[in-house]
Amino acid sequence: MKNLCKPVLSVLSVFLFFTASAQDFAWTPGLQRAYTDLQKGKLANARQMLAREPAQNGVRVFVEDYADMLLLVTTDDDRAFASLSDREDERLDALKSLTDDSPWQRVLQAEVRLHWAFVKLKFGREMSASWDVIRAYRLLAENQKRFPAFLPTYKSLGTLHIMIGSVPENYVWVANLLGLRGNIRQGQQELQRAQADPIFSLEARLVDLMVRAYVLNFTDADGQSLRQLVTANSDNLLLHFFGATIEQKNGHGEQALAYLNTRPTGAAYQPMPIIENILGDVYLQKGQYNTATAHFRQFLASYRGRNFLKDTHYKLFLCHWLANRPESEARPLLEMVLRVGRTAVESDKAAQKFAEAYLKRGASANQKVLMRARLASDGGFTDSALAYLRPYPETRFATLAERAEFNYRMGRIYQRQNAPDAAIPYLSRALALADTPDGRRDQLSFGASAALQLGYIYQQKNDRIRARSFFQKALSFKHHEYKNSVDNKAKAQL
Numbered sequence: 001m002k003n004l005c006k007p008v009l010s011v012l013s014v015f016l017f018f019t020a021s022a023q024d025f026a027w028t029p030g031l032q033r034a035y036t037d038l039q040k041g042k043l044a045n046a047r048q049m050l051a052r053e054p055a056q057n058g059v060r061v062f063v064e065d066y067a068d069m070l071l072l073v074t075t076d077d078d079r080a081f082a083s084l085s086d087r088e089d090e091r092l093d094a095l096k097s098l099t100d101d102s103p104w105q106r107v108l109q110a111e112v113r114l115h116w117a118f119v120k121l122k123f124g125r126e127m128s129a130s131w132d133v134i135r136a137y138r139l140l141a142e143n144q145k146r147f148p149a150f151l152p153t154y155k156s157l158g159t160l161h162i163m164i165g166s167v168p169e170n171y172v173w174v175a176n177l178l179g180l181r182g183n184i185r186q187g188q189q190e191l192q193r194a195q196a197d198p199i200f201s202l203e204a205r206l207v208d209l210m211v212r213a214y215v216l217n218f219t220d221a222d223g224q225s226l227r228q229l230v231t232a233n234s235d236n237l238l239l240h241f242f243g244a245t246i247e248q249k250n251g252h253g254e255q256a257l258a259y260l261n262t263r264p265t266g267a268a269y270q271p272m273p274i275i276e277n278i279l280g281d282v283y284l285q286k287g288q289y290n291t292a293t294a295h296f297r298q299f300l301a302s303y304r305g306r307n308f309l310k311d312t313h314y315k316l317f318l319c320h321w322l323a324n325r326p327e328s329e330a331r332p333l334l335e336m337v338l339r340v341g342r343t344a345v346e347s348d349k350a351a352q353k354f355a356e357a358y359l360k361r362g363a364s365a366n367q368k369v370l371m372r373a374r375l376a377s378d379g380g381f382t383d384s385a386l387a388y389l390r391p392y393p394e395t396r397f398a399t400l401a402e403r404a405e406f407n408y409r410m411g412r413i414y415q416r417q418n419a420p421d422a423a424i425p426y427l428s429r430a431l432a433l434a435d436t437p438d439g440r441r442d443q444l445s446f447g448a449s450a451a452l453q454l455g456y457i458y459q460q461k462n463d464r465i466r467a468r469s470f471f472q473k474a475l476s477f478k479h480h481e482y483k484n485s486v487d488n489k490a491k492a493q494l
Contacts, residue, residue, distance in 0.1 A: 023056075023057070024056075024057070024058055024098040024099045024102060024104075024105075025057070025058045025059055025098065025099075025102050025104035025105070025108070026057055026059060027059050027199065028053060028057070028059075030049045030050075030052060030053050031049075031050075031053055031057070031059050031060060031063055032199075033049055034046040034047075034049040034050050034053075034063050034067075035063050035066065035199070037049070038063065038066050038067055038070055039202060039203070039236065039238060040233075040235060040236045040237060040238060040239075040264075040269075041070070041236070041237035041238045041241075041269045041270045041272070042237075042268050042269060042270070043067060043070055043071060043270040044268065044270075045268055046063070046067055047067060050063060050064055050067065056098075058094070058095050058098045058102075058104060058105065058108055059104070059108070061091050061094050061095055061108070061112075062091075062095075062108040062111055062112065064091070065087070065088075065091050065111075065112045065115050066111075066115060068084050068087060068115075069115035069116070069118065069119055070270060071084075071270070072084065072119045072122070072123075073118060073119060073122055074270050074271070074272050074274070075271075075304060075305060076122060076123075076303070076304070076305020076306065076307050076308075077304055077305060078123070078305070078306065081119065081123050085116075088112065088113075088115075088116045091112050092109055092112055092113070095108055095109045095112065096109065103143055103146070103147035103150040103152075103153070104152070106139040106140065106142055106143040106146075107139075107140065107143055107150070107152050107153055107156075109136075109139050110135075110136040110137075110139040110140045110143075110156055111136075111156060113132040113133070113135050113136040113139070114132065114133065114136045114156055116129070116132050117129040117130075117132035117133045117136070120132065121344070122307060122344065122345070123344065124342060124344035133160070133163075134178055134180065136156065136160070137157075137160050137164075137180055138179070140153055140156055140157040140160065141157070144157060151193060151194055151196055151197035151200075152194070152197055152199060152200050154190040154191070154193045154194040154197075154204075155191065155194035155197070155200040155203055155204045155207065157187075157190055158186075158187040158188070158189070158190030158191035158193070158194060158204075158207075159187065159191065159207050159211075160180075160182065160187070161182030161183065161184075161186045161187030161190060162182070162184050162187030162188065162191075162211050162215060163182075163187075164180045164181065164182035164183070164187075165182055165183035165184040165185075165186070165187060165491075166184065166215055166484075166488040166491070166492075184211075184215065184216075184491075184492050187211070188208070188211065191204050191207060191208045191211070192208070195208070202233070205229060206229070206239065206242060209222060209225060209226050209229070209246060210242065210246060213246040213249055213250055214249065214485075215488050215489065215492055216489065216492045216493075217456060217489065217492075217493065218246070218249075218250045223247070223250075223252070223255070226243055226246060226247070227243075227255075229243075230243045230259060234262075234264065235264050236264070237263055237264050237269045237270075237272070240259045240260065240262065240263035240264070241259075241260075241263070241272060241274075241275060243256075243259040244256040244257075244259040244260045244275075244278055245278065247259065248278060248281065248282065248379070251377070251378060251379065251380040251416060252380050253282045253285050253286065253379030253380050253381060254380065256278070256282055257279070257282050260275060260278065260279055263275070271302070273298075273299050273302040273303040274299070274303070274308065276295045276296070276298045276299035276302065277295070277296065277299045277303075277308055277311075277312060279295040280292045280293075280294075280295035280296040280299065280312070280315060281315065281379075282379060283295060284315055284318060284319060284375060285375045285376055285378060285379025285381060286376075286379060286381055286384075287322075287372070287375075287376065287381075287384060289319040289320075289322060289323040290319075292315070292319050293316060293319045293320075296312050296315055296316050296319070297316075299312055300312060306340075306341045306342050306344075307341065307342065307344055307345050307348060308341070308345065308347065308348065309340040309341030309342075309348070310337045310340060310341045310342075310343065310347075310348040310351040310352055310355075311345075311347040311348050311350070311351045313333050313334070313336040313337045313340060313351070314333075314334065314337050314350075314351035314354060314355060315351075316333045317330050317331075317333040317334040317337070317355075318371070318375075320333060321368065322368065322371065322372055322375075331359075334355045334358055334359060335355075335359065337351050337352060337354075337355035338352070338355055338356070338359075364398070364402075366396065366397050366398065366402050367402070369388060369389070369392065370389075370397075370402065370405050370406065370409065372385075372388045373385045373388040373389045373409045373413075374405075374409060376388065377409055377412050377413050377416065380416060382413050382416050382417050385409070385413045386410075386413050386417075389406065389409060389410055389413070392406070394406055394407065394429075400433055401446075403433055404430050404433040404434050404446040404447070405430075405446055407426045407427070407429040407430035407433065407446075407450075408426070408427065408430035408446040408449060408450050410423075410426040411423040411424070411425075411426030411427035411429075411430060411450065411453065412427075412453065414426065415427070415453060415456075415457065420457045420460065420461070423453075423457065424454065424457060427450040427453050427454050427457075428450070428454065430446045430447065430449075430450040431446075431447050431450040431451050431454065431473070433446070433447075434446045434447025434448075434450070434477075435447050435473075445477075445480035445481050445482045445486075447477055447480075448474045448477035448480050448482070448483070448486045449474075449482060449486060451470045451471070451473040451474035451477075451490075452470070452471065452474040452486050452489055452490055454466075454470040455467045455468075455470035455471040455473075455474060455490065455493060456493075458470060459493065467493070468494065471490040471491075471493050471494050472490075472494070474486050474487070474489075474490040475487055475490050475491070
């Protein structure tokens with residue numbers, strides 16, 4: 001009898017251990033519904049379901065943190081950030097107190113750290129955000145070693161490997177010093193693997209498409225995949241929003257409008273004032289200045305944060321300036337850029353830079369022509385962009401920077417119109433103008449950007465030798481304002 005009790009007790013102890021582990025990290029039906037609602041942007045519904053779940057469950061801790069992250073990044077509310085920021089440490093401590101033998105323990109700690117890294121970047125806390133990313137990476141790398149078959153690890157680990165692989169050359173030594181290892185191909189493979197996980201599949205698919213849009217080269221096939229994803233999730237506000245930002249980034253303004261105009265609405269969804277800002281952007285690109293102005297004004301009326309204020313006043317200035325409204329109406333809008341908001345996000349930094357230059361030196365009529373063409377081309381409205389530039393020869397533009405931009409814009413317009421042979425001479429000319437001492441070789445962005453686009457064109461022509469030479473040429477420009485973005489894309493293609 002004594003000998004029989006030992007194995008029974010052993011089996012019982014193992015059973016009790018795994019039962020406790022499962023209770024520590026249980027994806028209950030209520031938590032699954034709450035997480036799904038958060039991914040759709042239904043914040044209030046999710047919070048109601050969370051309130052009914054056991055507080056000691058690590059999954060509840062994670063989903064509550066996701067809810068706070070969603071609130072902070074959609075509102076940019078400094079007071080909310082101040083009142084909620086202590087919760088990061090509280091939640092990390094709660095997760096650390098749960099069983100160390102579950103693969104969820106490190107994954108959910110890493111997710112919480114990445115939530116707060118994203119939030120802190122929005123609120124200008126770059127250093128603290130960086131440490132959160134580093135610690136999240138170490139947690140995920142450890143989890144991969146201990147539980148290599150655990151798919152949820154790979155959604156965020158793959159994303160971080162892509163980020164590490166995209167680090168500018170002059171910062172690679174920092175990543176190495178911190179023990180951060182990874183590359184873009186590895187990260188993509190991990191994201192593909194994570195898409196088989198039933199919980200994180202949707203996020204992994206979206207992150208993969210965003211990587212293709214912002215780091216790699218977004219193709220027509222990628223656009224089709226994005227449309228299928230949004231169509232299959234018609235009640236998901238966040239997918240409509242991210243779909244619009246991806247398409248806008250890739251010069252498909254009409255598709256961005258389609259996503260936003262068909263987005264789900266109603267009291268169940270978290271308000272997202274930034275959507276009005278994006279709508280204003282697209283109508284500005286279309287040259288519909290009154291409609292754009294109305295959307296920018298609506299954004300300012302409903303938004304309570306400090307990001308995007310400089311950008312929005314700059315865009316309001318453009319609506320007046322490009323519509324040839326009196327300087328007395330346009331200039332005060334640009335003066336506001338210097339007085340409002342902060343420069344935590346790239347668009348606000350660019351607005352500040354433009355305002356300082358314009359208020360100091362003014363702008364020529366040529367710059368107004370180039371701005372109209374730039375906006376229309378960026379939005380994919382290429383017929384309008386071509387109509388703005390076609391009447392003018394290169395000699396119309398006085399400075400080398402204006403001539404380089406004229407040629408770059410013409411090249412991009414023809415490239416977007418699927419006329420690569422017409423684009424090549426213009427892009428080559430833009431590269432030649434910028435790739436000289438007088439072209440301030442390391443300051444004008446048009447040279448590096450033209451080289452990148454020529455690389456894409458020759459890649460499509462299957463001329464690998466020329467494509468490689470242009471991607472390498474793009475990397476050779478050292479100090480232009482879009483260096484990180486251009487370098488990431490060129491390195492990914494190489």
